[in-house]
Amino acid sequence: MKQAARRIGRTIAFVLPVVLVLSGTLAVATVPWASPSTDARMLSASAESAAAKSGARAPQEVLRDRLIAELQEKDPGAALTQLQREVHARPSLARHCVGIARALGEAAVAKYGVARAQSFSRPVCDTAFASGVVTAQ
Secondary structure, three states: HHHHHHHHHHHHHHHHHHHHHHHHHHHHHOOOOOOOOHHHHHHHHHHHHHHHHHOOHHHHHHHHOOOOOOOOOHOHHHHHHHHHHHHHHHHHHHHHHHHHHHHHHHHHHHOOOHHHHHHHOOOOOHHHHHHHHOOOH
């Protein structure tokens, strides 16, 4: 009888903390601490204000301006080649590739006109350059 009580006590001593930890974890996980949209807005607003205060520019903005300057000095083909190299070198820029290529297309139209700008079109960023040429008309 004494051994049975001891065995039951050990089992409870082992199982009870596990049950308490699991139930506490589940309780914390199910509580809606804040809505995701509020967090995202607060984070993006604070990031924008921090960037505005420091005067820092995002890497994709720096790259876009540098490539537009290269387009003005050389030609859109050189700028598109450089864009492709930069995206391969820094994959984090891939999500901005379409916007940069579209801006290059618009800048090419401003410098060369629609017909000549379209002749520089390449399949960089899923024809976003051509899309920029068309929207700049």
